[in-house]
Amino acid sequence: MTKTVKKSGINVRQWVRDRIVFLAVAIFVVGAGAYISSEQIFDAHSIWLHPVREFALLISLIGVISLGYEVFLRELTFNEYKEALEEIVNPDAVRLGIHGIYKNRSELAQATSFESLFENVKEEVFIGGSSLLSISTASRELIKDKVLSGIKIRLLLIDPNSPVVELITKQGGGKHTFLNEIKTSLLLLQKLHDEIQQESSPETKGKLIVHSYDEIPSHSFISIDPGRSSGVIVADIGPYLGRSTARPSMLVINKKKGMFDYWKEMNEIMWEASKLVNMDAADPIASQTKTLVLASGTETEFYDTETENWEKASICQMGSGWRGIKGSQWIWVRETVSVAEAKTGSQHKFRFKFDLPINNAIRRAEILLRSDDTCHISVNAVSLRQEYGGAEYPDPFLIDIDQYVQGGENTISFELMHYAQPDSKDPGDNPTGLIYRLHIEYS
Numbered sequence: 001m002t003k004t005v006k007k008s009g010i011n012v013r014q015w016v017r018d019r020i021v022f023l024a025v026a027i028f029v030v031g032a033g034a035y036i037s038s039e040q041i042f043d044a045h046s047i048w049l050h051p052v053r054e055f056a057l058l059i060s061l062i063g064v065i066s067l068g069y070e071v072f073l074r075e076l077t078f079n080e081y082k083e084a085l086e087e088i089v090n091p092d093a094v095r096l097g098i099h100g101i102y103k104n105r106s107e108l109a110q111a112t113s114f115e116s117l118f119e120n121v122k123e124e125v126f127i128g129g130s131s132l133l134s135i136s137t138a139s140r141e142l143i144k145d146k147v148l149s150g151i152k153i154r155l156l157l158i159d160p161n162s163p164v165v166e167l168i169t170k171q172g173g174g175k176h177t178f179l180n181e182i183k184t185s186l187l188l189l190q191k192l193h194d195e196i197q198q199e200s201s202p203e204t205k206g207k208l209i210v211h212s213y214d215e216i217p218s219h220s221f222i223s224i225d226p227g228r229s230s231g232v233i234v235a236d237i238g239p240y241l242g243r244s245t246a247r248p249s250m251l252v253i254n255k256k257k258g259m260f261d262y263w264k265e266m267n268e269i270m271w272e273a274s275k276l277v278n279m280d281a282a283d284p285i286a287s288q289t290k291t292l293v294l295a296s297g298t299e300t301e302f303y304d305t306e307t308e309n310w311e312k313a314s315i316c317q318m319g320s321g322w323r324g325i326k327g328s329q330w331i332w333v334r335e336t337v338s339v340a341e342a343k344t345g346s347q348h349k350f351r352f353k354f355d356l357p358i359n360n361a362i363r364r365a366e367i368l369l370r371s372d373d374t375c376h377i378s379v380n381a382v383s384l385r386q387e388y389g390g391a392e393y394p395d396p397f398l399i400d401i402d403q404y405v406q407g408g409e410n411t412i413s414f415e416l417m418h419y420a421q422p423d424s425k426d427p428g429d430n431p432t433g434l435i436y437r438l439h440i441e442y443s
Helices: 012-041 048-091 091-096 105-111 114-120 133-137 140-148 163-171 177-199 260-272 341-345
Strands: 098-101 124-128 152-157 208-215 223-224 232-236 248-252 290-295 303-305 309-312 346-356 362-372 373-378 398-401 408-418 434-442
Touching: 012 048, 091 341, 098 105, 098 341, 105 248, 114 223, 114 309, 133 140, 133 290, 140 152, 140 177, 140 208, 152 177, 152 260, 163 177, 163 341, 177 208, 177 290, 177 362, 177 434, 208 303, 223 260, 232 260, 248 260, 290 346, 303 373, 362 373, 408 434
Parallel strands: 124 152, 152 208
Antiparallel strands: 098 248, 124 223, 223 232, 232 248, 290 434, 303 309, 303 346, 346 408, 362 398, 362 434, 373 408
16 A cells, blocks of 8 residues: 655644744743742842742743643644544544545555554454455565464455356456456465464464355455454445446444444355355365466566666555556656656656466466556567556556467566656656556466
């Protein structure tokens, strides 16, 4: 998950607060100094000594009280006012425990990262969805760490042999992308299960449990500690209807008579209707086809024109309307462009390398791709002679490259073009980046 772009400039509230704290300290120092030095300035029998000392003591107390209020009480007071205003402005959302409603996954990702949801988990994480490919790729290490630390992880996804998968495949024009995602996710989860088994000890209380189901899910969800008062649930509103149909999401907290109990009950109904996937089986999906999935991230390289070397790419901040690709991250040469680059544009080369076993038949090789603005692709020095982009398109570009992939070492290159926007005043006015996922099946 990415962070929201922060605008540069002075934080007026912080600027004022810093100076109020300084003023409070200054008042205390002046008062204390006057109190201590009054005996040196005035004679012990002077009629001014005691009035001046009392006034100086009063000034120093005002400084202490001001400092205490600013440092300790202001935030408490502010939060109380904020909660009161929220109840006035949106009483239904507060009453139902709704902390946010987002129009799609991209907007949710910018507001709440998966890592932040996991941060305070105490007992259990329960995740349900269609393929869970983003969970089994980008979040696998996070899941492993939590299981080894004693957390119970339940995962729920569609059975690859379900007739639902065939229906969604037909809706997607006959491409087996969705089926491949499920198969890949199960293989990666089995590998993760094996790693957990090897690294766990007799004291390890955490578990990784994977279930599958045959129906179109009523919703996708992430449930954190559903049995505790601190529980949080993020639920998509509506069933999965293919990647081209965006679904809004809702974040709710455990509040009495709120929406939390409703989503919790719906999640458990789906779990009870599912069946256990045997992660100890030789192959949980009984497939003879081997799968390789590679996604954009820091393993991608970019060509640094200054050093004339290939360097690791950076995870970049998403544009406001950009869409993601499951299991992948938006990348660029840095986290964000500069204002100058936003105005003038730029052009950079990226690449990633991978190896395939020799003497194996390539059954399928395809890339899912989005970029901003556009890019050209070459596979093993063969240019595909087409521009690709679509950062905000409902569907990413799906590019078949099986005829260009070979046994042994392979290189896929991207040339990303970032168009100029002279009226840009902030990096967020004209962002750039690249995201992709490569899926290869061979036997």
